[in-house]
Amino acid sequence: RYKNQHMLAHAEEHNHSVGLSFSDLSFWCFKCNAYLDVYAIPELHSLYRAAHVAKFGDPPCLPSATSSSGATGASGSSGSGAASSSG
Numbered sequence: 001r002y003k004n005q006h007m008l009a010h011a012e013e014h015n016h017s018v019g020l021s022f023s024d025l026s027f028w029c030f031k032c033n034a035y036l037d038v039y040a041i042p043e044l045h046s047l048y049r050a051a052h053v054a055k056f057g058d059p060p061c062l063p064s065a066t067s068s069s070g071a072t073g074a075s076g077s078s079g080s081g082a083a084s085s086s087g
Helices: 003-014 042-056
Strands: 018-020 027-029 034-036
Touching: 018 042
Parallel strands: none
Antiparallel strands: 018 027, 027 034
């Protein structure tokens, strides 16, 4: 997400809060500075599904829209790992 600062600059310039890493298909929230749990946030499912199919050729296994885990979806960890599609 911070490689060469491209994604950070884009997020700030265009007011985009979320970045998707094509390397590991993780979502990063620039506003809350945390990874987002794609399984807990149904609004991310269609984008994740499309990225997964583009990368692997098969759709991912996702929870049904009716299941609810009660989680907020944001992970407090800001550990290493790319969350930017730019390189």
